[in-house]
Amino acid sequence: MNRLWMSCSIGSLQLPSRLVCTAAGEGMCDGRFHATPRLVERYRELGKAGVIGLLITGHAFVCPEGRRREAxxxxxxxxxxxxxxxVATAAKADGSRIFLQLSHGGLCCEPELTGMPSLGPSAAAHAPEYAGRAMTTEEVQxxxxxxxxxxxxxxxxxFDGVELHMAHGFLFSEFLSPFFNKREDEYGGSQENRTRLAVQTIMAVHDTCGRDFPVIAKINSGDGVEGGMTLEMALHSARMMQQAGLDGLEISGGFCFQKKQSDTPMKPVSLKSGAGIGYFREAARRFHKEFSIPVIMVGGIRTFDFAEEILTRGEADMVGMCRPLIREPSLARRWYRGETVSSDCLSCNACVKLSRTSAGLCCPVKKAGC
Ligand SMILES: Cc1cc2nc3c(=O)[nH]c(=O)nc-3n(C[C@H](O)[C@H](O)[C@H](O)COP(=O)(O)O)c2cc1C
Ligand code: SF4
Structure with missing residues (x-):
């Protein structure tokens, strides 16, 4: 049997396969930010036949001032x-599992959208795109x-669990990063202090939801900017999170240095365009080697053979795809039937702009022959 279709577990939760559909902000909610039938259908489609072991939703905001997007x-x-x-019922109908991704956009939030100032660990005067106010200690707590x-x-x-969005320059990522976090209280100054908020949050979720409700985190393996978090710092923070009860890790990287709506496709490190598969391979391999909790590798995985190779070589416990499943939500089912075609996603990021607005997530690139 192919490794991809073998079951695995996160905490006490069994997953039917090792394939993960990673988060993609959908832009499919109504005026009250509640799921529309279109959002339900997206997850029903992705969950068909239970081939994708774990579906992770696009980031959901935890408080109004932490909202990042329309819809x-x-x-x-x-x-x-x-x-x-x-959403959860539709996704799980055939056996797939689903996690809600939770986020606070931190300094990435836009006051024009939320009607409130953007909040972060520090004011970030050195990064004007991220202008905002430092949270007080009480606000952090x-x-x-x-x-x-x-x-x-x-x-x-x-939902079967949650993924905490700790990557890409959102609130947790800002706290973890020496690039953003210049605090002088117990939440800044050392990597231990910068990780304190993440640790306290993992423990709070477990206290509230019980130890059997899995909590995983998507983290940066590096920020990709000078003065940012390095791989060694990320490993150190993740060790503390594992000790606090984290049940799994998804390895990403970089900041979304594009606060304003823009016509240019987003090209942060987490969303590389062009050639090259598995651009977080080295980082994920390193995490997998050092950690006992499951590690998900994501970023540029486009072929069945590459996904199999990662699992067979033991470089990660699970493999994730995002854009290929936006392009073709049924791709995993084709692979399962033995039709192991490469994804024809161009990694062009034209879908990113749509996901930011109420137009909603889809692939606008025509298929050959259409
Ligand atoms: C349109 C779009 C929206 C995304 N939204 C999120 C998100 O809400 N949360 C998140 O952690 N990552 C988000 N990502 C990043 C993906 O989960 C994934 O890490 C990245 O696309 C690399 O994987 P891929 O090469 O398979 O696309 C998004 C990516 C795209 C293309
Ligand atoms: S717009 Fe389509 S082809 Fe381009 S990255 Fe998104 S899913 Fe892939």
Whole structure:
């Protein structure tokens, strides 16, 4: 049997395969940021036949000031639970599992969108794109509770776990990074202090949802900027998170240095264009070697053979794809039937712009012959 289709586990949760559909902000919510039928259908389609072991939703905001996008999913209010329940039920109909990704956009949030100032560990005067205000210590101390409540909503809606978005320059990523975090209280100054908020949040989610509700994190293996978090720092932070009860890691990298809506396709490190497969391969391999919790490799995986190779060589426990499954949500089912074609996703990132607005996530690039 191919490794990809072998079951595996995250914490006490069994997954039917080792293939993960990683987060993609959908832009498919209504005016109250609750899931629409289109969002439900997206996950029903991806969950068909239970071939994708784990589906991870696009980032859902945990409080109004942490919202990053139009039409983004809200995990910030109980009124959204019925719509979230429909998403989870549709996704799990054939056996796939689904996690809600939880985020606070930090300095990446736009006051024009939220009506509130952007908040982060420090004011980031050296990065004008990220202008905002430093959170007070009391404001920081409220964050774990916000995530714990949001995770509880996910649990009540039938999600199998949550992924904390700790990558790409969002709030947790800013706290973890010496590039953004210039604090002088217990949340800054050393990598241990910079990791404190992440650790407290993981523990708060477990306290609220129980130890059997898995909590994983998507983290930067490096920030990709001078003065940012390095691989060694990331490993150190992740060790602390593992000790705090983290159940799994998805390895990414870089910042989304594009705060304003822009016509140019986004090209941060996490979304490389062009040639090259598995651009976080080395980093994921390093994490996998050092950690006992499952590691998901993502970034530029485009062929069945490459995914199999990663698993066969033991370089990661699971492999994730995002853009190929936007391009063709049924790709995994084709692979499962033995039709192991390469994804024809061009990694052009034209879908990113659509996901930012209420137009909604889709691949606008025509298929050959259409
Ligand atoms: C349109 C779009 C939206 C994305 N939204 C998120 C998100 O909400 N949260 C997240 O952690 N990553 C997000 N990502 C990043 C992907 O999960 C993934 O890490 C990245 O696309 C690299 O994988 P790929 O080469 O398979 O696309 C997004 C990517 C795309 C293309
Ligand atoms: S627009 Fe389509 S082809 Fe381009 S990266 Fe997105 S899914 Fe792939």
């Amino acid at each position: 983004q999913i809200s995990a910030a209010d109980d009124d959204g639970i019925p719509a979230l329940t429909e 409220r964050v774990p509770e916000l995530f714990a409540r949001a995770a509880r909503r996910a649990q009540l809606a039938g």
